[in-house]
Amino acid sequence: MRPLDENETTQVFEKLFKFTGNNLKNIVENPSHEGSETKPGRYCFRMNTNRVYYVSESLVKRATNIKRDNLVSLGTNIGKFTKGGNFHLTVQCLNLLAVNAKQKVWLKPTSEMSFLYGNHVLKGGLGRITENIAVGDGVVVFSMSDVPLGFGIAAKSTQDCRKMDPNGIVVLHQADIGEYLRMEDEL
Template sequence: MRPLDENETTQVFEKMFKFTGNNLKNIVDRPSLEGTDTNPGRYCFRMQKNRVFYVSESLVKRATNVKRDKLVSLGTQIGKFTKNGSFHLTIQCLNLLGDNAKHKVWLKPTSEMSFLYGNHVLKGGLGRITENIVPGDGVVVFSMADMPLGFGVAAKSTQDCRKMDPNGIVVLHQADIGEYLRMEDDL
């Protein structure tokens, strides 16, 4: 497990900034509960194989006793780098994104299942939407009970959503909590 280099850090922060905006500072500067009272630890980003993890510094120190080839996971996996070098967020980072999301969309209970099967969010299934969303922004999708269901990219702005028909796509699906069941054989 190694620290991210400058290029990797830039890609990770740019992708997370797309979803959290200025709240990214809350993720980076978050104190860890595992340190001492006088010196609480911090969270950091580490890379193992091609996967990026969000883990407390004290846990990283304790993991140095494990051989690299035997270490499978540590902390919360937030994403992975593809073979061509681009960074993709994974569903495991949903709790971090949900707590610090800049743009949010709430689904009606009737359309939650459709989203959890991997479909895009349609205007007809939209319960609420935050203001000032522009196309291309990262959006976290919630149920009406404020449970994070997944995330995606805004296809339309908040203003355009008010005028469009019920079958128009509002959020393009990227990941949802139903992936755990759909990808069960791969895990």
């Protein structure tokens, strides 16, 4: 485990900012429950091979006793760097994004399974949508009972969604909780 360099930190924060906006501050400054009450610990970002983890500082200190080759995972895996050097969020960061999401979309119960099978969100399956979503914004997808299902990129703005036909794509799928079953070998 090593700290992220400046370029890697910039890429991770830009991707998280796309989904959380100014709530990124809550993620970075989140106090850890480990440590003393007078001086609580903090969370930090660490990298192992090409994966980025969100982990408490006290856990990082305890993990220094383990050889790097033997350390498989630590904390919450929030994403990975591709061979081309781009950063991609993984489905494991969904809980972190859902709590701090700026833009949200709620699905009707009839279209939840379609999204969980890896399909895009269509206008006909849209239950609710937050105001002022712009094209290209990061969007967290919820069920109507506020259970986070996944996340994606807005294909249409909130205003355009009102005018489009029911088969138009509203959110482009990026990750969903169904990936735990579909990609069991890789995760």
